[in-house]
Amino acid sequence: MKDLIKQIDPLIPALRRYARALLRDADLADDLVQDCLERVIGQWSQRRESDKPRQWAFAILHNLAIDSMRRRERQGVHLAIDDVDENEMAVPGRQEDGLRHEDLLRALEVLPPDQRSVVLLVSVEDMTYAQAAKTLGIPLGTVMSRLSRGRERLQKVLDGELTTPVRTAMAPTLRRLK
Amino acid sequence: MGNDTRPPRPILEEDLHAFVDSLLEPERRREVQDYIDHRPEVAELVSRLSAQRQALRAAFSDIVNEPVPSRLNLQRLIEERSAPLERGPVWRIAAAIVLTLGLGGTGGWMARGASEKTSAGIASLSLEANTNYAVYASDTVRPVEIDGAHKAELVRWVSKRLKRPVPVPDLERSGFHLIGGRLVATMAIQHNTLTMQRNNGPFGGYSWADDGLGYSVVGNDDAADLHPLADEVRRQVRMSL
Numbered sequence: 001m002k003d004l005i006k007q008i009d010p011l012i013p014a015l016r017r018y019a020r021a022l023l024r025d026a027d028l029a030d031d032l033v034q035d036c037l038e039r040v041i042g043q044w045s046q047r048r049e050s051d052k053p054r055q056w057a058f059a060i061l062h063n064l065a066i067d068s069m070r071r072r073e074r075q076g077v078h079l080a081i082d083d084v085d086e087n088e089m090a091v092p093g094r095q096e097d098g099l100r101h102e103d104l105l106r107a108l109e110v111l112p113p114d115q116r117s118v119v120l121l122v123s124v125e126d127m128t129y130a131q132a133a134k135t136l137g138i139p140l141g142t143v144m145s146r147l148s149r150g151r152e153r154l155q156k157v158l159d160g161e162l163t164t165p166v167r168t169a170m171a172p173t174l175r176r177l178k
Numbered sequence: 179m180g181n182d183t184r185p186p187r188p189i190l191e192e193d194l195h196a197f198v199d200s201l202l203e204p205e206r207r208r209e210v211q212d213y214i215d216h217r218p219e220v221a222e223l224v225s226r227l228s229a230q231r232q233a234l235r236a237a238f239s240d241i242v243n244e245p246v247p248s249r250l251n252l253q254r255l256i257e258e259r260s261a262p263l264e265r266g267p268v269w270r271i272a273a274a275i276v277l278t279l280g281l282g283g284t285g286g287w288m289a290r291g292a293s294e295k296t297s298a299g300i301a302s303l304s305l306e307a308n309t310n311y312a313v314y315a316s317d318t319v320r321p322v323e324i325d326g327a328h329k330a331e332l333v334r335w336v337s338k339r340l341k342r343p344v345p346v347p348d349l350e351r352s353g354f355h356l357i358g359g360r361l362v363a364t365m366a367i368q369h370n371t372l373t374m375q376r377n378n379g380p381f382g383g384y385s386w387a388d389d390g391l392g393y394s395v396v397g398n399d400d401a402a403d404l405h406p407l408a409d410e411v412r413r414q415v416r417m418s419l
Contacts, residue, residue: 001256009252013242016250021238030247037255104237123231124238128201144192151195151227158230 004044007053008037014125015061021120022065022113024105032068036061055135058125062117062136069113107157115150118143189213194220198227304375304385307394310362311381322358332359344391347414352407374408384408388415 015036019029039060047056108116114136121132122143133143189210196202197210214221248254314321324332329346337344339361346356374384383396383404393415395408 004256005252012246012250012252013244016244016246017238017241020241030250033250034255037250037252038259041252041256041259101237104233108234120234122199123234129196144195147195148191151230155226155230 001044004041008040008057011054011057012037015057018058018120018125019061019065021108021124022062022117023068024109028068032061032064035064039064052131052134055127055131058121058135059137065117066113104158107154110157111150111153115146115153118146119150119154122147194224194227198224198231301375303387303392304383304394306362307383307385307396308381311383311396314360323360325358326356328358329356336361340391342391345415345418347411349407349410352410354407374405374412386412388412391415 012033015033016029019032019036020026023029023032036057040057043060047053108119111119117136118132121127121135122129127135129140129143129147132147133140136143138146186209187206193202193206193210194214197207197214202210214224324335326332333344333346336359346359349355374386376382376384381396383394385392385394386408387393393408393411395404395411397404397407
C-alpha cells in the first residue's frame with residue numbers, strides 16, 4: 001500500500017484534470033476520480049507487472065468516463081455531437097486577444113469523445129503516442145488518426161469563430177496567444 | 179551527412195504532430211524543422227497546431243494547482259476500504275434520525291449520518307425525507323420512537339448510532355415543538371452543499387448538507403413557507419458545531 005500511495009498520489013491532480021477536461025462538470029469529474037481511486041486500491045495487487053501505474057490509472061478513469069458519458073447521452077443530457085453542424089457550435093469571436101478559455105472548452109466539446117481523449121492525453125497530459133495507445137487500448141495508428149482528425153476539427157471550430165471582423169487577413173489569430 | 183545514398187525519409191503529417199508535441203529524436207526534428215522552414219503554408223499549420231496545444235494546456239493548468247478534495251485523499255480511501263463496515267453495498271443501515279416537529283405534527287425535519295464512501299446526493303436525501311415524512315408523519319399511533327419529553331435520551335441515542343454528536347435545534351420561537359424522533363435506514367451522502375435545494379417530491383421543503391450531515395426540512399406547507407424554518411435549523415446547527 002505504501003507503494004500504491006507513492007505511485008498514485010502524485011497522479012491525482014492530473015487525473016482530476018483529465019476527468020474535468022473530458023466531462024466539463026467538476027463534481028462529476030471528481031466523482032469519477034474517486035471511483036477510479038477506489039478501483040485502483042481494489043485492483044492494485046492484481047495489476048500486471050507490465051502495467052505502468054500512470055497509464056493503468058488513466059485507463060481505469062477513461063473507461064469510467066466513457067461509461068458515464070454514454071449514460072448521460074442515453075439520458076439525453078448530451079447533444080448528439082456528430083449531428084451538430086460545426087458552424088452552429090462555433091463561438092462568436094470577441095476581442096483582440098482572441099481565444100478565450102470558455103470558447104476553447106466549448107470547442108473541445110464539439111469533438112467526439114474518442115478524439116477528445118486522444119487530443120487531451122497528448123496535448124495536456126504529455127503522453128507519447130505509444131502511451132496514449134496503451135492507455136486507451138487502441139493501436140498506434142488509431143491514435144494518430146484520431147489526433148489528426150481531432151486537432152483538425154478543433155481548429156475548424158476555432159476558426160469558425162475567427163470569421164469575424166476581428167480576423168486579420170494574414171496573421172492567424174491563434175498566434176496571438178503566445 | 180556523408181551518407182548520400184540513403185533516400186531522405188518523407189515528412190508525413192504525423193511528423194508535424196510529433197514536432198509540435200516535442201516527440202521527435204533530435205536528428206529527425208532537424209529534418210522536419212528544415213522542411214517547415216521552406217514551406218510557409220506548413221509553417222502556418224504547425225504554428226496553429228502549436229498554439230492550439232498551448233491553449234489547451236493553459237485552459238486546464240489551474241486544475242492541478244487546486245487543493246485535492248479530502249474525499250480524494252488516497253490514505254483515507256485506503257483506510258475506509260479496509261474498515262469492515264465499508265465493504266458493504268451502497269445500501270447500509272446508516273443511522274439516521276427523523277425528528278418530528280409539530281404544530282400538531284405537520285412539520286418534520288431529519289438529520290442523518292453521513293458516510294464518505296458513496297455519493298447518493300442531495301436529491302436522494304430529499305426523496306428519502308419525503309418518503310419518511312409520508313410514512314411517519316401520518317402515523318397517529320406511533321410517529322416517533324422516543325418522544326420529545328425524553329429529548330436528552332433521544333439525543334444520546336442517535337448521537338451514539340450516528341457516531342457523532344447530533345445537534346437538535348430549538349424551534350419553539352418559530353412556533354414548533356419537538357414531538358420526538360426515530361431512526362431510519364438511509365443511503366450515504368457526500369458533498370456539502372452551498373445552498374439549500376428545494377425538495378423533489380409530493381411534500382414541500384428544503385435539503386442541504388453541512389459538515390458531513392445531510393438535513394432536510396419537510397412539511398405539507400408550501401415549500402417557500404418552510405424556507406425560514408430551514409434557515410433557522412441551519413443557523414442553529416452551524417452554531418453548535
